[in-house]
Every structure is written in C-alpha cells, then in structure tokens.
Amino acid sequence: MNHESVPGIHPTVDTACWNENNGDPVHTEQDTSFNENIQTTPVWNENMFFGQVCASCTHEMQNVLAIIRESSGLLEDLFAFTGPKDWPHLEKFNRSLQGIQNQVSRGVELMKRLNRFAHAPDLKWIKTDAWMHAELMVFMCLRFAEIKKVVLELEPRSKTDEAGHHLYTDPLQLQMLYYLGIRACLDTMDEGGHLTLSLEGRDEQLITYFTVKPGSSEIPNLGTSLKGVSEWPIFMKILQQMKSRVDFDPVQNAILLYLKFPNKESVQDTVAESS
Amino acid sequence: MKGLKVLLVDDEIEFITTLSERLVLRGIHAAMATDGESALRRIEKDPPNVVIMDLLMPGINGLELLKQIGARNSDVSVILLSGRGTEEDCQEGKLLGAVDFLIKPVDINDLLNILKKNHES
Numbered sequence: 001m002n003h004e005s006v007p008g009i010h011p012t013v014d015t016a017c018w019n020e021n022n023g024d025p026v027h028t029e030q031d032t033s034f035n036e037n038i039q040t041t042p043v044w045n046e047n048m049f050f051g052q053v054c055a056s057c058t059h060e061m062q063n064v065l066a067i068i069r070e071s072s073g074l075l076e077d078l079f080a081f082t083g084p085k086d087w088p089h090l091e092k093f094n095r096s097l098q099g100i101q102n103q104v105s106r107g108v109e110l111m112k113r114l115n116r117f118a119h120a121p122d123l124k125w126i127k128t129d130a131w132m133h134a135e136l137m138v139f140m141c142l143r144f145a146e147i148k149k150v151v152l153e154l155e156p157r158s159k160t161d162e163a164g165h166h167l168y169t170d171p172l173q174l175q176m177l178y179y180l181g182i183r184a185c186l187d188t189m190d191e192g193g194h195l196t197l198s199l200e201g202r203d204e205q206l207i208t209y210f211t212v213k214p215g216s217s218e219i220p221n222l223g224t225s226l227k228g229v230s231e232w233p234i235f236m237k238i239l240q241q242m243k244s245r246v247d248f249d250p251v252q253n254a255i256l257l258y259l260k261f262p263n264k265e266s267v268q269d270t271v272a273e274s275s
Numbered sequence: 276m277k278g279l280k281v282l283l284v285d286d287e288i289e290f291i292t293t294l295s296e297r298l299v300l301r302g303i304h305a306a307m308a309t310d311g312e313s314a315l316r317r318i319e320k321d322p323p324n325v326v327i328m329d330l331l332m333p334g335i336n337g338l339e340l341l342k343q344i345g346a347r348n349s350d351v352s353v354i355l356l357s358g359r360g361t362e363e364d365c366q367e368g369k370l371l372g373a374v375d376f377l378i379k380p381v382d383i384n385d386l387l388n389i390l391k392k393n394h395e396s
Contacts, residue, residue, distance in 0.1 A: 073383055
C-alpha cells in the first residue's frame with residue numbers, strides 16, 4: 001500500500017500511556033535512539049482513518065454523557081431543594097436517578113477505553129506498555145466473559161514490574177493478539193471458569209500468561225481444544241507476523257505468549273515487510 | 276460561596292444551561308456564553324470571579340480565550356472543562372493560568388469543591 005504522510009495529524013504520539021480521564025494518548029518524547037525506523041509521525045492508512053473517526057465520536061459521546069449527567073443532577077437538585085418531602089414516589093424517583101448516574105459512569109468508562117482503542121493505529125513500531133494493552137482488551141472482552149459466566153481478569157502489577165512490560169511493537173497487532181487469545185480461551189471454557197492474564201518480563205522477552213481454570217467440566221487439553229476454535233488460526237498468523245511464539249503449560253493449564261523485545265535487525269526486517 | 280459570579284462558556288448550550296441552573300440553586304450567580312467572542316464581551320461588561328470553559332468552540336478556542344482573559348482581567352480565575360482535552364492542552368492551560376482542568380462529565384461536588392477552594396484563596 002502506498003502510505004502518504006498527512007500534515008496536521010498529531011506530530012508526535014506515543015501510545016505508551018493515556019490520559020486517565022478521557023483516554024487520549026499522552027504525547028511524550030519518543031526514544032528513537034533504539035532504531036531510526038521507530039515511527040514518530042503518523043502515516044495515513046485505513047486503520048488510522050477508522051480510529052480517527054471512532055476517537056472523534058468518543059469525544060462527542062462524552063458531551064452527550066455530560067448533558068445526561070447534568071440533567072439528571074438537576075432533577076435531583078430540584079427535588080432536594082424545592083420538592084415535597086412526603087412525596088410517596090420519592091424513593092423510586094431517587095433510585096431511578098441513581099440508575100441514570102450509574103449508567104453515565106459506565107458509559108464514561110467505555111468511552112475512555114474506546115478512545116484508547118481508537119488511537120492504537122496512530123503509530124506502528126513504538127515503545128509501548130503491553131500491560132496497558134492487556135488491560136484494555138480484558139475490559140473490552142468482559143461482556144463476552146459474562147455471557148459465558150466466566151470470570152476474566154488481569155493480574156495487577158507492582159511498580160517494579162512496570163519497566164519489564166514495555167516493548168517495541170505495533171500496538172494494534174498486540175491488541176489483536178490479546179483480544180484473539182482471550183476470545184479463543186473463552187471459547188474453550190464453560191460456566192464457572194476463570195481466565196487470568198498476567199505479564200512477566202524475563203530474559204529479553206515479555207511473557208503473557210493466559211491461565212485457564214475450568215468451571216464445571218475439565219478441559220481435556222488446552223492446546224488441543226484451542227486448535228478447534230475459530231480465532232486460533234488468526235491468532236497464530238499474527239503471532240508469526242510479530243515473530244513471536246506460543247507455548248502451553250499443561251500443569252498450569254496456560255498459554256504462554258512470548259513476545260521478544262526485538263533487536264535492531266528484526267525491527268528493520270519487520271518494518272520493511274509491513275510497508 | 277453565595278454571591279460568587281461564574282461565567283460558563285461552551286457551545287453545548289444544553290450543558291451550560293443545566294449546569295448554570297444547578298449552580299443558581301446553590302446561590303451562585305451563573306451567566307452563560309456560547310463562544311469566545313461573546314464571553315469576552317460579557318467579561319468586559321460584568322467581570323465574573325470564575326470562568327468555566329470548554330476548549331473546543333467555534334471561533335476563538337479555549338486556550339486562545341484563556342490567553343485573552345489573562346491579558347485583560349488578571350483577577351478572573353479560569354477552570355477548563357472539556358470532553359476532548361489532551362495532556363498537552365492541560366499543561367498549556369495551566370501554564371496560561373488556568374486554575375484547574377476537568378474532563379466532562381464532571382461531578383457537581385468536585386466542581387463545587389474547586390470553586391470553594393478558589394473562592395477561599
């Protein structure tokens with residue numbers, strides 16, 4: 001594809017971290033000393049178009065949610081300041097307003113995450129925080145887990161773990177890997193199961209564990225079961241593109257996803273292949 | 276905070292109308308403007324204690340408006356309230372003198388606490 005730079009789009013963006021309030025990427029200096037092929041300016045492509053439209057809509061949705069919050073807040077205020085204290089429906093009225101506020105909060109969290117997701121295609125091959133991408137994909141897949149009555153979670157991390165979770169990669173591909181990995185595991189699981197993602201930086205590699213605790217029935221073998229689900233071939237294809245590998249731990253019933261911190265040559269090769 | 280004068284500046288008229296009504300119920304004088312130009316005219320005519328404003332508006336944008344308010348009325352405190360602010364906008368806003376930067380939707384009690392803190396200082 002012929003990539004063309006579009007002037008006026010964020011000059012330097014590092015999707016390594018996000019504004020906690022609205023999900024927008026925090027723009028920071030890029031460490032380009034690692035490799036001059038690390039991307040510092042966005043290049044227009046279809047994914048970016050999709051992301052930009054989506055990100056813009058999330059901001060508009062924040063305005064919509066703000067108006068809903070203020071309007072329900074005003075109803076609450078009017079009643080609290082001027083309403084009759086003995087109105088028989090007061091409890092139902094307040095419960096209903098609380099319901100609106102709770103849904104606004106839910107919407108705000110969704111929009112923050114969706115905004116972060118929409119910014120994923122902004123840059124390829126940057127230093128980024130894999131744990132944050134895992135957190136985003138776990139959040140995005142919670143509904144699928146709920147439908148299957150499975151508990152899905154990401155293991156929290158300590159400050160000391162944080163440095164080991166940063167790697168040079170394509171954020172969008174990394175998110176796809178996590179998403180497909182979660183969906184594939186969920187497809188093998190039944191009610192009452194527990195899927196936990198955890199990350200560990202070790203020996204120039206980032207290992208992501210997808211640990212499956214079965215619910216009512218035993219999974220015969222996670223490795224074999226996964227090969228039968230529709231997401232698995234795509235997961236493996238992306239894994240190949242990222243020059244990474246996957247392993248199974250039959251004792252822990254876990255997928256071990258190995259992402260190498262790429263050296264200069266492998267980044268150059270991959271950038272050349274993807275352009 | 277009774278008697279505090281606040282000017283709300285945002286092109287989302289429904290948002291500022293509702294927010295102003297909530298502030299009025301708490302004894303705060305709340306006026307509104309839907310763009311930077313009319314906000315500047317209103318500040319000139321009747322300077323508020325605090326301006327609460329959005330960043331992205333038709334005409335003069337929030338940061339430019341903040342600069343102009345700072346140049347003309349050093350006594351007016353400005354709170355930025357936006358659904359679209361980046362970290363740079365926040366930093367630039369604070370450098371230009373904004374006392375706080377809030378993201379929509381905001382909890383009324385958080386906003387009142389900031390107004391109170393600003394009023395007391």
